[in-house]
Amino acid sequence: MNFSLSSKAITATKTDCLVIAVPEKGEWPGTTKAADEALGGLIKQLEKAGDLTGKNASVNTLPLVDQPWQRVVVVGTGKDSDRTPANFRKA
Structure with missing residues (x-):
């Protein structure tokens, strides 16, 4: 398995698996917002439903x-x- 980090726009990233962060409360990172927009609001919908x-x-x-x-x-x-x-490393 290969891992890579990239600074290009998340929607321009071609990958088998995208890893994003979601805080328990508060503002989402810009990359998480961009991924959610690309997915038509799926992540926000799952969060509101209590699945995330x-x-x-x-x-x-x-x-x-x-x-x-x-x-x-x-x-x-x-x-x-x-x-x-320490908590960020745990995540």
Whole structure:
């Protein structure tokens, strides 16, 4: 398995699996917002339904069809106030 990091726009990234972060509360990172827009609001819809909590180190894999990516892995990064280097590494 190969991993790579890229600074190009997330919607221009071609990959089998996209990994994004969702905080438990607060503002989403720009890349998460962009991925959600590309998926027609799917991530926000799952969060509102309670399927994605954003709790630190929670992981959800979303299989996709006819999308820029084959799957999206959503990693919870916890509350802003609790986001320490140790908790971020745990996530």
